[in-house]
Amino acid sequence: MQEPDPSVHDHLSRADLDGAPFPEAERALLRFVETITRHAYRVTDEQVESLRQVGWADEQLAECVYIAALFAFFNRVADAFGLADPNYFASPPPRGGEPSGE
Amino acid sequence: MMARIRWIPEDEAGGEIADAYSAWKAANPGRPKIPGILKCFSLRPDFFRDVVGFSERLQFSEGHLTRRQKEMIATYVSALNQCPY
Numbered sequence: 001m002q003e004p005d006p007s008v009h010d011h012l013s014r015a016d017l018d019g020a021p022f023p024e025a026e027r028a029l030l031r032f033v034e035t036i037t038r039h040a041y042r043v044t045d046e047q048v049e050s051l052r053q054v055g056w057a058d059e060q061l062a063e064c065v066y067i068a069a070l071f072a073f074f075n076r077v078a079d080a081f082g083l084a085d086p087n088y089f090a091s092p093p094p095r096g097g098e099p100s101g102e
Numbered sequence: 103m104m105a106r107i108r109w110i111p112e113d114e115a116g117g118e119i120a121d122a123y124s125a126w127k128a129a130n131p132g133r134p135k136i137p138g139i140l141k142c143f144s145l146r147p148d149f150f151r152d153v154v155g156f157s158e159r160l161q162f163s164e165g166h167l168t169r170r171q172k173e174m175i176a177t178y179v180s181a182l183n184q185c186p187y
Binding site for chain 2: 008009012013014015017022026029030033034037038057059060062063064066067068070071072074075076077078079080081082083
């Protein structure tokens with residue numbers, strides 16, 4: 001795993017995938033996340049196969065789908081209830097570094 | 103912070119939701135308040151517990167993706183969902 005760059009979170013918070021410095025495989029995974037989030041019906045066999053080609057296992061792809069869908073769920077609940085604070089979720093901002101097992 | 107659909111504030115919680123709030127606080131000692139997104143489930147204390155359990159298991163348990171990767175995905179989804187296109 002590369003040394004996490006604190007700017008990754010900033011880029012992702014602005015939905016700026018192109019500017020974020022991370023490995024190509026993670027960029028491809030986030031493009032998958034983007035497809036799921038914007039229009040999941042457009043996910044194709046080819047996209048999934050290309051993710052396998054850059055090293056993702058189906059177990060990882062499945063988890064990625066679950067997380068993307070979970071946050072779509074939270075985002076929709078927050079919007080419908082009218083939560084103004086964008087930090088409404090319990091997840092603390094990444095501070096860089098792989099989390100120590102907790 | 104309030105929401106346009108009613109939720110139960112911590113200081114008005116009784117019964118089942120009070121128990122659920124207490125359990126969440128006991129499990130999250132560093133966090134003094136119940137996050138708004140979770141209070142959205144307070145009218146169904148059983149859902150509140152399910153949502154907390156499900157989301158924590160998905161995000162924080164040892165899985166196939168690292169926690170950092172899961173946080174990246176979550177951050178990106180939230181950014182996309184707030185982004186008009």
